[in-house]
Amino acid sequence: MIGLLPLPYDTGHLSLPLEPGDNVQVLTPPSSNFRPPDTPEETVRRALESPLASPPLPELVRGKNKIVIITSDHTRPVPSRITLPILLAEIKKANPQAQITLLVATGMHRPSTPEELAHKFGRPVLDRVTVVNHRAEADGEMTFLGTLPSGGELWINRLAVEADLLIGEGFIEPHFFAGFSGGRKSVLPGIASRKTVLFNHNAQFIASPYARTGVLGNNPIHKDMVRSAQQAKLAFILNVVINAGKEIIHCVAGHPLEAHHAGCEFVRKITAVKAQPADIVISTNGGYPLDQNVYQSVKGMTAAEATAKPDAVIIMVARCRDGLGGDYFFHQLADQPSPQGTMDKIMATPREETVLDQWESQILARILIKHKVIMVTDPFLAGYIRQMHMDWAPTLEEALSKARAVKGADASITVIPDGVGIIVEQS
Structure with a gap:
């Protein structure tokens, strides 16, 4: 048989x-059999209620008029239909007058179509916010934020720079040269200019033995990404972890670096296997x-x-x-x-x-x-x-x-x- x-x-x-x-x-990684104690919605809410190394989100949004949320595009299986309504509700509860823009982190990908956006976010979300696709090649839409550790120039989407508060929403998984996705990656390459992304993805960095899946230490690509998030003043992240069925099994919220690091360690524990x-x-x-x-x-x-x-x-x-x-x-x-x-x-x-x-x-x-x-x-x-x-x-x-x-x-x-x-x- x-x-x-x-x-x-x-x-x-x-x-x-x-x-x-x-x-x-x-x-097969342990994540395939991981069962969280709570529902996906409860998992997300619990993370927002206990942010890591950060004031609670309601404190951050009070008095902020222009709030930009960087979110993943159609190529990433982020369950935004679950995470964004919860995130938006938290913001609006603390600051009903906030003007919220979803900045779709296309990186170097093509823009998401209206149909792809509706499928990913759901019509109720799209009816409540302004949605803008990042265009990496549109130099006129970028702002210069200095030089990165690699020597490359940091240019990112002006909407993020002009925001009173910048938030990142996404997910964390192993990444084949950035170590892990999520966190700082929403800025670079997510909303960075073409010239910035190209320099960061150069041949010497890709060839580094540290530019590998699950590696952050001494990873030159990650190092530039961290500085980018700092320069962009990314203030808060909400990142989920999903299993093979695209179900939320964990969530971290809070400081862009500290929360991301905690999320990466969780991912490592549930995805690492011996060759x-x-x-x-x-x-x-x-x-x-x-x-x-x-x-x-x-x-x-x-x-x-x-x-x-x-x-x-x-x-x-x-x-x-x-x-x-x-x-x-x-x-x-x-x-x-x-x-x-x-x-x-x-x-x-x-x-x-x-x-x-x-x-x-x-x-x-x-x-x-x-x-x-x-x-x-x-x-x-x-x-x-x-x-x-x-x-x-x-x-x-x-x-x-x-x-x-x-x-x-x-x-x-x-x-x-x-x-x-x-x-x-x-x-």
């Missing part, structure tokens, strides 16, 4: 066939929305990279309903004769000349130099995937067959059902 292991794919799942006798390990080195590693991006393009799928590949044996085959499972995720990203791989060619060109690029999507291409090239990658994704992407020096398969069965053709029928296999929700630690 063949067992079936469900792997997240878009808004559903694909079934991975596991044959008897297979040498299969499954890396299980294997000949074939299968990973996902946890389904929609993070598996909506090839660009985002690189994140799940880094989890596989962390537990792959030398020359292992990586199978990446992602629907990619939005396609590649960027022409620059595609051409940086496809226009070079090999991944090494991509890497050589990127590493020769000075910090101040960093180009769009270079960081994602650099990480993918790093993986491809060491491993064969097979993507299980939409058939319309097959040709593009191959041009980017990867292989493509229409099904998990075919991907496994291709991988075993390289590594042998008895090859060891490690499966990571949610590659973006896990920290793989070396034994």
Whole structure:
């Protein structure tokens, strides 16, 4: 009898066939079985009632006319339909006259559409506030706030600078080069200018051994992000932690650095697992929305990279309903004769000349130099995937067959059902 292991794919799942006798390990973080004592709403309210290293939110909002809340865009599974109504109610209870603007932290992504905003926030929220998509390329909408530790210039959205109070709303999860998402990341790259983001994501920083999942100490990217939040005067954060089902299991509120640090430590405890080195590693991006393009799928590949044996085959499972995720990203791989060619060109690029999507291409090239990658994704992407020096398969069965053709029928296999929700630690 063949067992079936469900792997997240878009808004559903694909079934991975596991044959008897297979040498299969499954890396599932403790978060998948974590059950909070309270409902999601109670979890959020409890955090707001006991802020970390910060006065309570009602004290901060009193007398503040212009309040800006930085919030994540459509590419992030932040449960804002739960968090924002509670946050807005707290603000309005203490300061009914406050003018509230939601500044959507698009970073370098495209703006969220009206339909995506309605789906993410809910119509009741949108009817109560002003919503503005950050546009990183709009230099006229930015304000200069000084020089970062890296030497880069800090330019951020003027709405944040002109606010009487700046709040960040988001979530904390492992991040493949910033260590963790959330907190300071809402400012950089969330509402920073294109030139600031590009400098922060330069080749030398991405190549740092400290620019890795779950690492904050000595991480040069994180260091710039912290200074950005300080310069922007980010005053308060509300960050949740979610499980693989996108359910709120924890929440922190309060000081942007102290609360974020506490949230990161919680995430580490419930997502860290020991590597299980294997000949074939299968990973996902946890389904929609993070598996909506090839660009985002690189994140799940880094989890596989962390537990792959030398020359292992990586199978990446992602629907990619939005396609590649960027022409620059595609051409940086496809226009070079090999991944090494991509890497050589990127590493020769000075910090101040960093180009769009270079960081994602650099990480993918790093993986491809060491491993064969097979993507299980939409058939319309097959040709593009191959041009980017990867292989493509229409099904998990075919991907496994291709991988075993390289590594042998008895090859060891490690499966990571949610590659973006896990920290793989070396034994």
